Amino acid sequence: MTALPAGPILIWGAGAIGGTLGAAFLRAGHEVVFVDNAVDHVAAIRANGLRIEGPLWTATVQAPAFTPEELEGRFGLTFLCVKALHTRGAITELAPHLTPDAMVVSAQNGLNEIAISEAVGEGRTIGCFVNFGADYLSPGVVHYSGKGAVVVGEIDNRTTPRITALHGLMQEFEPDAVLTDNIWGYLWGKLVYGALLFATALTDDSIADVLDAAEARDVLTRLGQEVGSVATERGIRTEGFNGFDPEAFMPGAPQSLVDASFAEMVAHNRTSSKSHSGIWRDLAIRKRKTEVEAQLGPIVSEGQRLGVPTPLTRRLIALIREIEDGTRGLSMANLAVLDGQEGASA
Incomplete structure (x- = not known):
């Protein structure tokens, strides 16, 4: 299996979806960097870690956290987890931090892959569908409340080595994650x-x-x-x-x-x-x-x-x-x- 891009996984938007995914990747042994525009949320993660509560598992994970203005460096694998109305602003801030072969995974609601591909190119855009339950509760605290569908796919519906590798990563969070040739x-x-x-x-x-x-x-x-x-x-x-x-x-x-x-x-x-x-x-x-x-x-x-x-x-x-x-x-x-x-x- 082709490896995913080297380096830490960047979670852009550390709220309900991003916080849950990032914490799960950390528990599975991956490096993660969080970015969020809520200064109090970033400060809480820095001070005490990110706390995941809920009936499925509870954990406090430690990882670097930054506001968009503070982030430095380039990243090969990013999960974009902001609200759909903030997608265009977020991808503008994110773009300078992407490697040439980066993968931007749209773990959001809506058709955000269109805006992402327009901004950074179709080749760096990955389709993603999530339906698990999660809520941002307070600075540094996210509630993971229920399992749900997790699906990834190339936006041109091809089955590629990189999407197969990403599917393997998603299975570390949700064993029943689906790899699809029909993400749309x-x-x-x-x-x-x-x-x-x-x-x-x-x-x-x-x-x-x-x-x-x-x-x-x-x-x-x-x-x-x-x-x-x-x-x-x-x-x-x-x-x-x-x-x-x-x-x-x-x-x-x-x-x-x-x-x-x-x-x-x-x-x-x-x-x-x-x-x-x-x-x-x-x-x-x-x-x-x-x-x-x-x-x-x-x-x-x-x-x-x-x-x-x-x-x-x-x-x-x-x-x-x-x-x-x-x-x-x-x-x-x-x-x-x-x-x-x-x-x-x-």
Whole structure:
């Protein structure tokens, strides 16, 4: 097996996803360097290490930590783990620290591989899909709350020695990690599932409870099928994971298939101690902007380009914006508004 690039693994964004991955790589014996723009988080890691809490394993790991302005040197393997809305800024800061043959792995939500490849080249961009549960709790502390799908693939769908080696590294974190020749199918599948998660974040209820709610089933199904229609028209073969069945989110799918997929997604989410999405945490706890524009915006623009209507996705973006602005509260009634029942109490 061809070795991965020499030197430490650079984790750019040491929050929920990056912190969990970096800690797992350290536990497996790899060198890791953390970079984060939160000065208090970097200071806490320097002083006390990075603490991973949760039901799967608990550990405090030690590794160098820097803000982007402090980092020096060049790195061959980087995991980019920032929020999608920060991708372009982060890749601009990261680019000078990449070796010519570097691999930048997009461990994010959305279609960030497009922006990364535009900035540093397709040859240095690696597709990655993750669905495990994790949350940033406080400076120096991350909660790893539940297992989930982990997938890597070349963005041109080839099977290369380097992607095979990277897959081996990911198996050290998640033994069931997948090496795929259809990474865009997973990324678009996550967009369908992600739209459902944004809808659950309109409420104060848990992911599982909203997905399981009879009154939410119809609008959630149509939302998912709307995104699935854009993916299909774009020529994407979406992939399933963790109970999400892409066939259930194609127009005209039988109700039995839809119900079966929802039941499996509910079951998967009930196994995790992460009851609410990171989207909900951004809205309800951290009071900051979500990734709604970066994640759902491309669905709307692609739908417009392809002639596929996306009214529910557009309305969902607008509702999330209102919650971000403080003009709308979190409530199950927001799902009725999403459904077009404008008179529903919010």
